[in-house]
Amino acid sequence: MTNPTTGQQPANASAKERIAMRSMSLAQRVGKWLGFDISRSVYRYAKDKRFGHISESRVADKWTKTTCGYCSVGCGMLIGTRDGRPVAARGNPEHPVNLGKLCPKGLSEHLIVEAPGRATTPMLRKGGRGTPLEPVSWDEALDAMIARIGALQVRHGNEALGVIGTGQLLTEEFYTLGKLVQLGFRTRNYDGNTTLCMASAVSGYKLSFGSDGPPGAYADLETADVVLLVGSNLADNHPILCNRLRKKPGQVLIVADPRVTKTAMMADLHLPVKPRSDIALLNGIAHILLRDQLVHRDYLRDHVDGLDDFVRFVTEFTPEAVSEVTGLSVETIETVASIYGRAKAAFIGWTMGVNHSTQGAVTVAAINNLALLTGNIGRVGASPFSITGQCNAMGTRESGFASSMPGYRKFDNANDREELASLWDIEESELPSARGLAYPDIIEAAVTGKVKALWIIATNPIVSFPNYNLLKQAFDTAEFVVVQDGFYPTPTMEFADLVLPAAIWGEKEGTYTNSERRISKVNSFATPPGEARSDFDIFMALAEGLGVKDKLFPGWTTTHSAWLEWQKVSAGRLCDYSPFTWQQIEDQGGAQWGGARLYEDGVFPREGGRALLHCVPCLPFVEQPNREFDLILNTGRTVEHWHTRTKTGAVAMLEGMVPNAWLEMNPVDAQRLSLRQHDPVTIRSRRASITQVELRVTEIVAPGQVFMPFHFAEQNSNLVTLGAFDPISREPNFKQCAVRVERSTLN
Secondary structure, three states, X not given: OOOOOOOOOOOOOOHHHHHHHHHOOHHHHHHHHXXXXXXXXXXXXXXXXXXXXXXXXXXOOEEXXXXXXXXXXXXXXEEEEEOOEEEEEEEXXXXXXXXXXXXXXXXOHHHHXXXXXXXOOOEEOOOOOOOOOEEOOHHHHHHHHHHHHHHHHHHHOHHHEEEEEOOOOOHHHHHHHHHHHHHHOOOOOEEEHHHHOOHHHHHHHHHHHOOOOOOOOOOHHHHOOEEEEEOOOHHHHOHHHHHHOOOOOOOEEEEEOOOOOHHHHHOOEEEOOOOOOHHHHHHHHHHHHHHOOOOOHHHHHHHEEOHHHHHHHHOOOOHHHHHHHHOOOHHHHHHHHHHHHHOOOEEEEEOHHHHOOOOHHHHHXXXXXXXXXXXXXXXXXXXXXXXXXXXXXXXXXXXXXOOOEOOOEOOOOHHHHHHHHHHHOOOHHHOOOOOOOOHHHHHHHHHHOOOOEEEEEOOOHHHHOOOHXXXXXXXXXXXXXXXXXXXXXXXXXXXXXXXXXXXXXXXXXXXXXXXXXXXXXXXXOOOOOOOOEOHHHHHHHHHHHHOOHXXXXXXXXXXXHHHHHHHHHHOOOOXXXXXXXXXHHHHOOOEEOOOOOXXXXXXXXXXXXXXXXXXXXXXXXXXXXXXXXXXXXXXXXXXXXXXXXXXXXXOHHHHHHOOOOEEEEOHHHHHHOOOOOOOEEEEEOOOOEEEEEEEEEOOOOOOOEEEEEOOOOOOOHHHOOOOOEOOOOOOEOOOOEEEEEEEOOOO
16 A cells, blocks of 8 residues: 555555556545545555554445534534444535535544443442542432532532533533523533633624624635634634635635644735734724725714724724734735725634633624724625634533523523523523623632532543643542543543443434534434433433423423424524424525524614624733743644544544644744754643653744644643633633743653
8 A cells, every 4th residue: 555645655566556556646545545535435444554454345335414523614424334333424515514525533523433432331439539430320320410419519509519511512402401500400600611712702792792693604705805814723623614715716815823824824915923912913903994994984883882982092003013012014914904994895704813812802802893894794705703613612602501591691681581481481580690600710619619519521621621730629629520421531530420421423413503603413323332321311310310300391302302492492582593493404404593694784782783892902911931931832723633632532543643742843942942853842831841742843833932732631731821711701811821842851
């Protein structure tokens, strides 16, 4: 078999094999090398010492439609099974999101169902901390959970329980979990790991427009005259969306990012802004738009508040002042503002480069400012668009009962509470009138002893949460920790008193909602392993044990029961699911609540129906470099892996592509520190250190900056990141912390 990177063929290859390999495309050769045939999306296992596979051809005898369970793009998929076992994955050519295309994670996603390390039985630490987890029955596990949490709540109050969920459950499961936590366990201290990635987008939309909800659609990427991406590396993080770019002749792509990412390499204009200077850039663009009268005066007059204050505020953000802060030339700043301001339709997209900041929420508001100033909202090709992280982060934002009540209802709005109480046939007083603790505050409350029990669902905070030492202290201090996951063991389970084995994507039925508000169908094609149960079934069993099932979930038997009630609860709200049946969603490749675009009429869900311009100061990031810690660490993702590798790390193909973390450093810094390519290095911050990380010397990062992917528990970047959070959204500042780098000593 030919090595795709060297072009070499094995000496014993036949002439026929050599000719066949030479005629293959590069993609096919890479696929062949990794063990699968890309052209047919059928895995063919060859006799190969590297992988140890036995020669076997696996051709599907059945194909099942579903939706990808990784990122928020929401690609339609076809999963091939043979004799009931998954053997292949390919993109659904009829699905409007991806039109048959998939990224490497999607192409191999079916392998996670039978991957090693699946959780198959409940496990309880019967002898207390320090003793091993032991297999138990479901009855014993759930009885122990209800009894232990109940006893703690009796002694310390209902809010002694903190629950941390995920963005990867079905919408129907989020809706069920929210009711169970808030009205069954009666604790307000419930949040999701979506706070670690998308809370600032939610808060920013609320600041500007009065409600969450991305206003645009993926199609806008194809029709916009100008696409400005801020802190968004689509090529690695949402690769299928890259196919939407460059389809319109003459489209201008501008990428603002401190690092020369793959997406920056695609751009007509890359803006290598200094870390956390994006607010200055956005305010500077606004200054020029107003100065040169490139604003939509009629739109501002009819639909926007706060213009006078905003005009005064951005006066100080002259091109010269912004140049000093961002490191961009005055000419570049003027050019970008002119291109954006003169566009007929301009699109601004962002992801974690904006959200992961102590100023994330207001940075989103600053992005929204530009769209409002120019009227680039509610029109084809024109939108301020947050590209979400997880497959169903939108589902939990809409239905999950964490940062808001279901249907984007507000905790502190009496009318919203009365309406929801009527729909649920409960007393309005049973609903909380204020949000409970957000994710980082739940962790801090566990450290101080206010929260005594933690229930962790489908997330791995030991790797994903910033400031590892604080999190470890929270788990050590908590008196009872439950971890519910589809895999065992995960790093977080080291701290668990109880482990609940859950079904994963591919083993349950319901819906996900993607970044463009498209509700897509998720179907099962496999059964959970061992005694694992769907999250929905676990929630129902807990409701039964708590004695609240008949009250909260009357007559519910499946996730479709939850869907039918969620339709009624969302009816008439901005996120209205009521017009769609599961069958309609499946037949048409998903359906966008709110239509293709929100706010086409210029009416916003704020008091008075008008949007609001925000004056956003550009503040220095929290931890500035100094002599001792002289480099700025940036963290992010790579296309082959997902979050903490709980899933992708179990797929040999993906793990083989990228088995270890690395650190990128500019040649100027490498020379100054006497470091060379591939040296093992140690990254130290004020909090901890990471050792034996491979150094990659590259001009992808600027002098004074380093970059490291965050996927790897073995080389965990979050050992060194700081525990600073956005005061509005409570999202962590993952992106900038001061570190020093030195050559690692041999162990």
